[in-house]
Amino acid sequence: MKAIVVSRHGGPEVLALQERPAPVPGAGEVLIRIKAAGVNYADIMQCRGLYPNGPKPPFVAGFEVTGVVEQAGPDAAPWKVGDAVMAFCSGGYAEYAVVPARQLMPKPAQLSFNEASAIPCQGLTAYHALITLGRLREGQTVLLQAAAGGLGTLMTQMARNVGATVIGTCGSDAKCVVVRELGCAHAINYNTQDFEAEVKRITDGRGCDLIVESVGGEVFEKSLRCLAARGMLVTLGMASAQTGQISSLDLLVHNWTVSGFHLFAYTSDGVAMGRAMSDLRTWLEEGRLRVLADEVFPLEEAAEAHRRIIARKTSGKVVLAVS
Template sequence: MKTIIVDRYGDTDVMNLQEVPTPQAGSNQVRIAIKAAGINYADIMQRLGSYPGGPEPPYAAGFEYAGVIDEIGEGVTDRKIGERVMGLCKLGGYSEYTVVPASQPLPIPEGLGFEEAAAIPCQYFTAYHVLITLGQLQADQTVLIQAAAGGLGSLLVQIAHHLGANVIGTASTSEKCEMIRELGCDHPINYKDVKFREEVDRITEGKGCELIVETVGGRVFDLSMRCLRPHGRLIVVGVASNDPRPVYGSYLLPHNLTISGFHLNGFLGNVQAMKDAIQCLHVWLEKGVLKFLVNHTFPLEEAAEAQRQIADRKTTGKVVLKVGD
């Protein structure tokens, strides 16, 4: 089968399409014929060697897939060949096939294609848990979402808007700002053109935000801290700038601020929260509350170009590799 191997840490030229043996489903496993592979910012950080606990090269890139079960291992009684499924795998999502524990793949919601489904396992569940399970966002609270036009950001905006929050979102171009406005962002801010901290001050009449979802790091992180109102909560979900910043307890203390980290892996085992997230997914899709914006698709062979475009901040919504015919 074809797969994308990262030979060593580095720029996109370390990613190569290779022919490797097709894996077989072992006991209690199923094999998925992948139709669409999700690209996530974490893939870029893993390739650069800046992802905490990331894989050592050489490794098979990618960890998110949508496809069809095409082989069932010994001892598996509750899965069927031909089931349309989506999920996360440890490595090798940018491949024609992957093998995962039989209990893991989730059914693709009716009416969704493979490409839209590939936007769900990482970014939808992260958006849900960040805003609801951990963030406890309530109607009428103000939430600031950084990099709001991205794959994760575009879902955060839609969910926060649906919850009835006052949504402030940042993005680096006016086109991206227009896109998030259409998704329900009340106050899009082009943070290349204006100082977002001052804009947040103006929008909230000096009060600041109850919740901030921070995915950029660097100066954006430092200024985000200053956008919190007393008792506010900032959740660190990513560091796209690769510039992590320190947090000073002496600033948190007088304002009763909370800073939390979020990593999806730590929430996948929370059975009740995952059930709630899946139930909301179905209801929101049925009601048309949630759209998966797959704005960029590439063939598997062009995985390096797909990553380059995300890193160069040229993409909006989800970026997906189409695999097979």
């Protein structure tokens, strides 16, 4: 089978197309014929060797796919050949992947294979960060960094769906147009406006109830200063590769909560995952959640997909289509 292999840590240039033997499912496993592989910012960090406990080269990149069950090993019920599925996996930038049966989810009928590739990682992260952890409610104000990205476009719609006022930051006016259309009441181009000053102006100095921050460094520190008293900041990424500093005195004085978030701490929680998928499916059926998946590249062009994300040129989900 064709697969995109990371042979050493580095930038997009280390992604190479190789022929590899197709994996064989064992007991409790399923072989998926991959239709679409989701590209995530975490893939770029893994490629660079910056992802905590990431895989060691050589490895096949990617951890999120959609496709069709090609073969089910013993004890892989309820999955059967021909089921349309989405899954977390290792080695997703490939034509086939073997996945433990418990990591499969049925593909929502409303979504194409390309669109559904946004759901396992970005869709579930958006839900759990905002709602399971952040407990976002109607009437609250939320600030989303990178609102036009794969994660951000889904968070924007979910936050609007629960009745929150959404403030989103983006790196261009074109991206601001995208997020306004998805439900951002206030879109801030941080290259032309100071987002901290803008948030204070929009909220009359009060700040936001919830902030989801994925850039790190100075953006993390400025985001903290946008929090309302008793607000929560969820930090779930470090696109800048910089950490931010925090003062315990500030936490105390303002009654702030700052929480880390990593999706894999939630995937084994059956109750939380069931609630998330149920709400996601309802929103999809009602037409209140859609996936922007215009950035589609053939598997062979994985390096170009990474280059576009690194250059901050993408909006919505980035997908590798596997023929």
